[in-house]
Amino acid sequence: AQSVTQPDIHITVSEGASLELRCNYSYGATPYLFWYVQSPGQGLQLLLKYFSGDTLVQGIKGFEAEFKRSQSSFNLRKPSVHWSDAAEYFCAVGVRAGNNRKLIWGLGTSLAVNP
Amino acid sequence: DTGVSQNPRHKITKRGQNVTFRCDPISEHNRLYWYRQTLGQGPEFLTYFQNEAQLEKSRLLSDRFSAERPKGSFSTLEIQRTEQGDSAMYLCASSQTGGDSPLHFGNGTRLTVT
Numbered sequence: 024a025q026s027v028t029q030p031d032i033h034i035t036v037s038e039g040a041s042l043e044l045r046c047n048y049s050y051g052a053t054p055y056l057f058w059y060v061q062s063p064g065q066g067l068q069l070l071l072k073y074f075s076g077d078t079l080v081q082g083i084k085g086f087e088a089e090f091k092r093s094q095s096s097f098n099l100r101k102p103s104v105h106w107s108d109a110a111e112y113f114c115a116v117g118v119r120a121g122n123n124r125k126l127i128w129g130l131g132t133s134l135a136v137n138p
Numbered sequence: 139d140t141g142v143s144q145n146p147r148h149k150i151t152k153r154g155q156n157v158t159f160r161c162d163p164i165s166e167h168n169r170l171y172w173y174r175q176t177l178g179q180g181p182e183f184l185t186y187f188q189n190e191a192q193l194e195k196s197r198l199l200s201d202r203f204s205a206e207r208p209k210g211s212f213s214t215l216e217i218q219r220t221e222q223g224d225s226a227m228y229l230c231a232s233s234q235t236g237g238d239s240p241l242h243f244g245n246g247t248r249l250t251v252t
Contacts, residue, residue: 055238066142066229066243067181074238113180117238120194126241128180 029129044099046114055117056097109136142244163232173229
């Protein structure tokens, strides 16, 4: 079955510390992979995406993610977290559905940043 | 490009009333999606349009829910005879045609059914 797992429901880091949010997926073919961020009461904003090519992708706001096919993972990283990064982070996998791709979403990881 | 716009931002209604939400997608996007999101969950797919054609509806979408995109531009989502379980954030997203086109989301409409 197609699924996305974000193992960490909630993470707290100190401002300036490094961050890694985990995402594992289950899908038999080559996935399209996305990370979105959602601030309270807001919609979702695309941070970065992976379709093919270089497995390390750069996104907005200083985020990057690495696709590891052998581990079925697409973990999100940031070397130094800012207080404004506190938000909900969602990993999503695009799976083929006819002529379209359907997004399968993880349940999200809530990030809190201590000053 | 002003992004995806949703109105209203918040809606409080009494159980049994009908509500309608509007979504204005990014102008050059032909695909438009509706999602529902409850607290602590990721978005749940409801339906999507390519231009004015509604191509897919989730089984989550009961017959009380109807969505339209009459001219292939803005879309409306109507919920009839609302129930408390309908309380959620309703998100609209749009994208260009093409399986690799990312979704651009609006800020959502928060529905509270009392």
